[in-house]
Amino acid sequence: MPVKLSSAPPNLSAVESVNLSLSTLQPVIEPKQKDSTDGEKAVKKLRQGALAVFGSTFLTIFLSEMGDKTQVATLLMSAESQSPWLVFAGASSALVATSLLGCLLGRWLANRVSPQMLKTAAGVSLLFIAVQLLWEITHY
Amino acid sequence: MFDWHLVGLSFITVFLSELGDKSQLAAIALSGSSKFPRAVFLGSAGALLLTSFLGVLAGEGASVLLPVRLVKAIAAIGFALMAVRLLWPEGDLPED
Numbered sequence: 001m002p003v004k005l006s007s008a009p010p011n012l013s014a015v016e017s018v019n020l021s022l023s024t025l026q027p028v029i030e031p032k033q034k035d036s037t038d039g040e041k042a043v044k045k046l047r048q049g050a051l052a053v054f055g056s057t058f059l060t061i062f063l064s065e066m067g068d069k070t071q072v073a074t075l076l077m078s079a080e081s082q083s084p085w086l087v088f089a090g091a092s093s094a095l096v097a098t099s100l101l102g103c104l105l106g107r108w109l110a111n112r113v114s115p116q117m118l119k120t121a122a123g124v125s126l127l128f129i130a131v132q133l134l135w136e137i138t139h140y
Numbered sequence: 141m142f143d144w145h146l147v148g149l150s151f152i153t154v155f156l157s158e159l160g161d162k163s164q165l166a167a168i169a170l171s172g173s174s175k176f177p178r179a180v181f182l183g184s185a186g187a188l189l190l191t192s193f194l195g196v197l198a199g200e201g202a203s204v205l206l207p208v209r210l211v212k213a214i215a216a217i218g219f220a221l222m223a224v225r226l227l228w229p230e231g232d233l234p235e236d
Binding site: 073 | 142143146147148149150151152153154155157158159161162163164165166167168169170171172173174175176177178179180181182183184185186187188189190191192193194195196198208209211212213214215216217218219220222223224225226227
């Protein structure tokens with residue numbers, strides 16, 4: 001099965017309701033107007049949700065990686081070499097690659113594992129990360 | 141001359157050190173359970189880019205780093221909150 005990072009978000013209720021209204025024999029114009037405002041609302045809600053997900057992911061990963069081994073390695077390599085921006089080019093493409101791999105793996109799992117199971121596993125993983133961070137704080 | 145060797149070396153070093161590390165685990169967990177895997181990818185990649193950018197800046201001269209322990213403690217709280225949100229029984233939280 002092909003893994004798609006951009007798999008459609010599940011609550012496409014606006015699109016569904018458009019399809020529904022097209023399938024019924026009601027006058028076309030009135031439901032269409034209603035659906036377009038509903039659609040705008042849904043799009044707005046989706047955008048806010050995506051923004052919240054982006055923000056929380058960005059913040060937690062940014063804070064957890066500050067002073068972490070990868071950053072220290074980047075720091076040391078760029079200090080040693082005469083061209084820090086080449087180090088940045090290598091490091092940044094590696095980081096984009098690892099996050100892309102992570103997200104693809106997450107989507108792949110989402111297609112295979114039940115949502116409830118996935119939610120529990122994801123929650124446990126995040127708790128594990130929190131504990132790991134606390135361990136790093138106390139042992140360095 | 142463009143030093144491909146250096147780019148390749150830093151790519152491999154960082155790639156191997158991040159493979160299976162906590163930020164990648166977080167990316168797997170969050171993208172698997174979220175409706176917005178693309179937002180998770182952009183957030184994760186953006187955050188990692190910023191940390192390595194800051195690493196390069198700090199390497200160039202001023203080695204002024206943030207209080208790492210405090211920052212990590214905040215990150216731990218953030219991850220714990222997201223974990224609780226995922227593990228909390230359905231229905232108690234507003235639908236998002």
